[in-house]
Amino acid sequence: MSTLTKQTLSHLDWLEAEAIHILREVAGQCANPVLLFSGGKDSICLLRLAEKAFRPGRFPFPLMHIDTGHNYKEVTDFRDKRAAELGERLIVRSVEDSMARGTVVLKHPGESRNKHQSVTLLEAIEEFGFDACIGGARRDEEKARAKERIMSFRDEFGQWDPKNQRPELWNLYNARSHKGENIRAFPISNWTELDVWQYIQREQLELPSIYFAHTRPVVRKNGLLQPVTELTPARDGDVVEDVLVRFRTVGDITCTAPVESDADTVEKILAETATTTITERGATRMDDQTSEASMEQRKKEGYF
Amino acid sequence: MSALEHLPEIDNGLLRFLTCGSVDDGKSTLIGRLLFDTKTILADTLNAIEKTSAKRGMSAVDLSLLTDGLQAEREQGITIDVAYRYFSTGRRKYIIADAPGHEQYTRNMVTAASTANLAIILIDARKGVLTQTRRHSYLASLVGIPHLVVAVNKMDLVDYDQAVFERIKAEYLAFAAKLGIKDLRFIPISALEGDMIVDRGERLSWYDGPTLLDVLENAPAAHTEQAEDFRFPVQFVCRPQDSANPELHDYRGFMGRVESGEIAVGDAVTVLPSGASSRVKAIELGGERLPRAIHEQSVTLLLEDEIDISRGDLIVKSAEAPEPVKQIDATVCWLAETPLSPARTYLLRHTTREVKAKVARIDYRLDVNTLAQEETAGLAMNDIARVSLKLAQPIVADRYADNRATGAFIIIDESTNNTVGAGMIG
Numbered sequence: 001m002s003t004l005t006k007q008t009l010s011h012l013d014w015l016e017a018e019a020i021h022i023l024r025e026v027a028g029q030c031a032n033p034v035l036l037f038s039g040g041k042d043s044i045c046l047l048r049l050a051e052k053a054f055r056p057g058r059f060p061f062p063l064m065h066i067d068t069g070h071n072y073k074e075v076t077d078f079r080d081k082r083a084a085e086l087g088e089r090l091i092v093r094s095v096e097d098s099m100a101r102g103t104v105v106l107k108h109p110g111e112s113r114n115k116h117q118s119v120t121l122l123e124a125i126e127e128f129g130f131d132a133c134i135g136g137a138r139r140d141e142e143k144a145r146a147k148e149r150i151m152s153f154r155d156e157f158g159q160w161d162p163k164n165q166r167p168e169l170w171n172l173y174n175a176r177s178h179k180g181e182n183i184r185a186f187p188i189s190n191w192t193e194l195d196v197w198q199y200i201q202r203e204q205l206e207l208p209s210i211y212f213a214h215t216r217p218v219v220r221k222n223g224l225l226q227p228v229t230e231l232t233p234a235r236d237g238d239v240v241e242d243v244l245v246r247f248r249t250v251g252d253i254t255c256t257a258p259v260e261s262d263a264d265t266v267e268k269i270l271a272e273t274a275t276t277t278i279t280e281r282g283a284t285r286m287d288d289q290t291s292e293a294s295m296e297q298r299k300k301e302g303y304f
Numbered sequence: 305m306s307a308l309e310h311l312p313e314i315d316n317g318l319l320r321f322l323t324c325g326s327v328d329d330g331k332s333t334l335i336g337r338l339l340f341d342t343k344t345i346l347a348d349t350l351n352a353i354e355k356t357s358a359k360r361g362m363s364a365v366d367l368s369l370l371t372d373g374l375q376a377e378r379e380q381g382i383t384i385d386v387a388y389r390y391f392s393t394g395r396r397k398y399i400i401a402d403a404p405g406h407e408q409y410t411r412n413m414v415t416a417a418s419t420a421n422l423a424i425i426l427i428d429a430r431k432g433v434l435t436q437t438r439r440h441s442y443l444a445s446l447v448g449i450p451h452l453v454v455a456v457n458k459m460d461l462v463d464y465d466q467a468v469f470e471r472i473k474a475e476y477l478a479f480a481a482k483l484g485i486k487d488l489r490f491i492p493i494s495a496l497e498g499d500m501i502v503d504r505g506e507r508l509s510w511y512d513g514p515t516l517l518d519v520l521e522n523a524p525a526a527h528t529e530q531a532e533d534f535r536f537p538v539q540f541v542c543r544p545q546d547s548a549n550p551e552l553h554d555y556r557g558f559m560g561r562v563e564s565g566e567i568a569v570g571d572a573v574t575v576l577p578s579g580a581s582s583r584v585k586a587i588e589l590g591g592e593r594l595p596r597a598i599h600e601q602s603v604t605l606l607l608e609d610e611i612d613i614s615r616g617d618l619i620v621k622s623a624e625a626p627e628p629v630k631q632i633d634a635t636v637c638w639l640a641e642t643p644l645s646p647a648r649t650y651l652l653r654h655t656t657r658e659v660k661a662k663v664a665r666i667d668y669r670l671d672v673n674t675l676a677q678e679e680t681a682g683l684a685m686n687d688i689a690r691v692s693l694k695l696a697q698p699i700v701a702d703r704y705a706d707n708r709a710t711g712a713f714i715i716i717d718e719s720t721n722n723t724v725g726a727g728m729i730g
Contacts, residue, residue: 006526009600011318011397020602021561024539028615028656052590053559053602056552057544139388146387153721162385166723167411167639169418171561172653172714176721190399192390 012198019046019187020053021171022150026132026185027053027060029175033132033185036121037063037090039071039079039208040250042136042188045196047086048203049187061134062089066120068113069096070231070253078208093124114252122158125182132175132183140192150189151175154182193248197273201266213246213264224257316396317525322416322449324403325426326436330457334426334495335389335402336367338517341502344391367495386416395521410672410686411639413440414726417447418712422523424453424516429462429492433475439672441476445483446635446688446728448708451523452485455516460494464507482675491516527708532599533624534565534573535702535710537655538617542604557588557604558613560656563709567605567621568596575611576618576700577628582609616657618700618710626710628698631664632729635704636683636691640717640724644683650724652695654713660696661715667692683725691727703730 009017026033035050037043050059063083067076083090095113098104103123104116125133139146149165151173166174175183188196200207217228219238225245226232231253234240245258246269263269325331338344353369360366389400401416417423423444427437444452454476462468469492480488491500492511499505502517514522542557567573567584574581586606587594597603605619613619620626638644644663652661667690668677683689704711715725 006524006529007598008317008525009598010315011392014318014600017561017600017602021539024559024602025656028539054540054542055591056547056549056555057542057557060540140390146389147385165385167415167714167726168723169415169714169726170708170712171419172655172712174653174714174716174721174723176716178721181721190388190390192392194392195397 012195012202015188015191015195016049016052016199018171018190019049022173022185022187023050023053023134025151025173026134026175026183026187029173030132030183032128032130033061033134034064034091034128034130035059035061035134036065036136037079037083038065038136038250039075039082040136041196041200041207041211042138044082044205044207045188045191045199045203046134046136047082048199048205051086059086059088062091064091064093064124064133066117066124067092067094067096068117068252069094070113072208072210072250072253074210075208075250078206082206091124091128093120093127095120098123110254112252112255114255118158125158130182131177132185134185134187136188137184137186138191138193138196139186139189145189148186148189150186152184152186153177154184156180158182160184194270194273197266197270201270207266208250210247210250210258211269213244213262213268215242216245216258217241218243218245218258225260226257227253229253316521318397318399319422319520319523319525320399320401320420321422321424321520321523322401322403322413322420322444323424323426324413324416324440324444325457326428326431326434329426329428330368330495331402331426332368333366334424334455334457334493334501335400336369337495337498337501338400339389339391340367341498342391342393342517386412393517393521396525398520410439410443411637413443414447414637414639417444417449418726420447420449421525421527422451422453422520423449424455427454427456427472427476429456429458429468429472432472433479435673437476438479441480441483441485442672442675445485448527448704448728450528451487452489453516453519454488454490456490456492457495459492459499459508460497464492464494464499466492466510469511489513489519491519526599532564532707533626533702534567534571534619534621535563535655535707536560536567536605536619537563537657537709538613538615538619539656541614555606556610556613557606558619559602559604560619561602562597562599563655564599564707565621565624566596566598572622573605573607573619574622574625575613576620576625577698578612578617579625580609580611581622582607582611584608616655618655618657620700626700626702628700630695630698631692632695632699632701632727633690633692634713634727634729635670636689636715636725636727638683638685638687638689638725640722641685642717642724643685644725646682651716651718652693652699652713652727653716654699654701655710657699658716659699661693663691664694665692666690693727701729704728705730 095116098120104119149168177183217240218225228234244262246261247258263272323331354365357366387402391398403413403416456469456472473490492508493500499508500515538558538560540559544552569584571584585608587597588604646663650661652659669680669689702710711729713727714723717724
């Protein structure tokens with residue numbers, strides 16, 4: 001007698017299979033896609049998924065990073081190394097070039113360049129004629145993302161219109177666009193931070209060192225740890241402490257804060273993530289704290 | 305105890321479910337309660353909604369704020385789009401599709417239902433079965449959700465009265481008989497107070513069935529428990545001829561997802577619509593060779609013979625090959641503000657294949673509240689109708705009732721590239 005319950009995939013295998021399917025749909029439907037690779041953990045997972053989806057062939061898309069010029073060296077070094085190991089083409093476009101062109105104008109020299117990545121990204125999309133950008137965004141990261149489609153349509157200005165999204169049914173993705181328009185594809189939409197760390201553990205993926213516990217000078221401000229760097233020096237009256245920290249996300253130096261942690265292995269990070277009491281973006285992204293709706297606002301303006 | 309012992313042991317797969325209800329049935333509160341009681345809500349999120357609750361002059365924390373997504377919704381105090389939420393219990397990972405209850409957003413309900421294997425239909429104990437309850441139940445059954453849970457909410461507002469629950473249950477069963485739902489359950493709950501959701505509470509002692517979470521934990525994760533035919537739509541063909549490795553010069557990998565059934569090395573397969581046959585030489589996933597692959601697995605198939613196969617083709621087991629068709633009958637839900645025009649040619653996407661399609665005939669439109677059939681010349685947004693379509697090239701399809709992947713299609717308007725319709729064959 002066979003058992004009544006059908007064999008199904010484990011949750012991690014299911015998420016992996018879904019992501020591979022999405023990557024192959026992008027490759028099958030779009031003429032000129034690109035994968036956004038920052039050296040962060042989510043896009044590191046994307047690269048492994050792309051290997052599973054397309055090897056022994058080459059990736060049917062190049063990798064691209066929009067560099068604010070304010071990234072940790074450990075992360076950009078890792079980015080270059082990983083692309084070289086995979087033998088895939090890496091395009092880097094810089095917010096500083098957009099500033100030189102005059103298309104990005106900072107309100108003041110110290111303003112975070114994070115939101116200005118949108119401009120540089122749109123310029124790169126136009127330069128290369130990309131019709132789809134594959135990104136590592138997840139729906140559990142933030143309220144606005146919870147409603148975003150897996151294949152998310154952007155108009156000529158790169159804008160996301162949350163009220164006018166294409167219906168997305170079954171796994172019949174519609175990645176069609178006219179010239180100048182663009183699709184953002186999110187293969188790990190349905191993953192949580194915990195899923196990402198479990199996948200990193202299972203696949204034994206290498207990460208930039210700053211994801212692991214290390215001692216770093218920081219200043220405590222607004223409940224966040226602000227790293228003291230050349231770009232973000234301590235101000236008069238700041239109390240600088242050496243604290244054992246790790247980064248949970250690795251964005252722009254000026255707006256990414258580490259958390260206190262002694263987790264120096266993936267296993268320990270997993271244990272912390274499973275029991276953590278602060279959401280990922282809440283603990284670490286100064287730019288999301290401005291208002292409850294700030295991510296939605298940036299997405300409408302063409303952010304990932 | 306080491307920290308690692310706190311790690312969730314998720315091994316019971318992943319369940320996708322849908323929540324639907326009318327305005328003010330307490331859907332957002334229910335989801336908030338599920339997240340809260342399974343300890344999925346984190347400190348900073350809770351802190352933010354505490355502040356908002358206080359700002360709005362509420363005495364207790366409003367759990368429904370957890371699912372309040374977009375700015376426009378916060379302004380209007382309503383939900384306008386499907387949102388996806390995640391939680392895990394240690395046994396299972398869950399994806400909730402939170403579908404809005406408003407009449408004008410029926411298309412979102414169909415969207416959310418298309419990927420769900422279980423639906424929770426919320427009823428306000430004070431109001432009983434409403435028009436929208438019927439609509440949601442019908443749509444859930446139309447989209448083929450195999451497990452349906454009717455949660456009679458706000459029991460706290462009817463003094464946890466068993467008679468109220470029994471009356472609503474009888475009322476629901478009376479109309480649900482014609483829907484043919486395979487697995488139907490009723491649970492009295494109070495999302496606000498937390499009764500019978502994760503914890504049983506003490507005020508519903510007359511109810512001896514499972515809690516809502518018990519039902520979720522034990523529902524089958526697979527869409528169907530029946531054995532299904534093997535269906536493998538080809539997404540992408542891998543031909544690394546230019547590889548430095550000469551062994552790969554003749555490599556032809558057919559990449560796709562096993563949409564249903566399973567396949568093993570050595571199985572006889574047929575490629576449709578061409579009809580060419582071969583055997584499976586190897587099954588690969590990321591450089592690893594597998595002896596077999598099961599439904600929902602993304603793999604690469606290598607065949608023994610050199611056959612011309614491209615994206616859009618369907619690989620099936622030779623003994624289970626369906627016939628290609630150029631005309632289909634389907635139940636279509638119209639999703640766009642621009643009405644369907646019978647004079648126009650649309651693009652139909654079925655599995656990984658796209659073909660041009662035209663309406664041959666609209667048999668009738670269905671009133672989703674009464675299930676009455678009405679004559680109609682066209683379709684407007686949220687209409688559901690029986691439609692016959694002519695196709696420019698053949699597709700290889702199954703009845704939706706037999707196979708959700710090969711029985712479904714979407715309709716695309718090429719002028720805007722928008723997805724304007726969804727269809728179920730059969």
